[in-house]
Each structure stands twice: as structure tokens, then as C-alpha cells.
Amino acid sequence: MDLLTATSSVWSANATATEFVPEPNLWVKLRDSLSPYSFDEALLLCQEANELWIAWVPDFGEVVLERHQFYRLTKI
Numbered sequence: 001m002d003l004l005t006a007t008s009s010v011w012s013a014n015a016t017a018t019e020f021v022p023e024p025n026l027w028v029k030l031r032d033s034l035s036p037y038s039f040d041e042a043l044l045l046c047q048e049a050n051e052l053w054i055a056w057v058p059d060f061g062e063v064v065l066e067r068h069q070f071y072r073l074t075k076i
Contacts, residue, residue: 020072022053028070034060041073 038060
């Protein structure tokens with residue numbers, strides 16, 4: 001078993017029902033701002049591929065995001 005397979009197995013074993021699952025029409029937080037003038041949040045529009053999402057970012061426009069570029073937006 002190589003490291004990638006072992007890591008995937010451990011991650012799968014630790015996944016829970018509360019794990020964040022992206023879906024269309026969901027606001028997410030961007031890990032890094034796309035420009036100095038754009039928001040750091042995005043609205044997911046649709047999934048393009050396994051780890052790719054088309055999203056809309058205020059003051060930036062439409063963008064393709066990789067899954068690692070965003071996370072669940074939590075409001076206080």
C-alpha cells in the first residue's frame with residue numbers, strides 16, 4: 001500500500017455524516033481572495049468535474065474553483 005492509498009483510507013474512515021459536502025446555490029468562504037477588490041466569499045453555481053466548481057464571486061465574476069480553494073461558510 002502506498003502513502004496516497006493509506007491516506008485516502010484513513011480519511012474515508014474518519015469521514016462523518018456532518019462532513020461538508022458542496023452543493024449548488026451554497027455560499028462558501030474562499031481560502032485566498034481572487035483579487036484585492038473582490039469578496040472572499042463565492043456562490044457555488046454548479047459542479048463542473050469531480051473537484052471543480054463553477055462559482056460567482058461578487059466584484060470578480062464567474063470563476064472555476066478547485067475544491068481545496070474554499071470551505072464551508074459559517075455565519076455568526
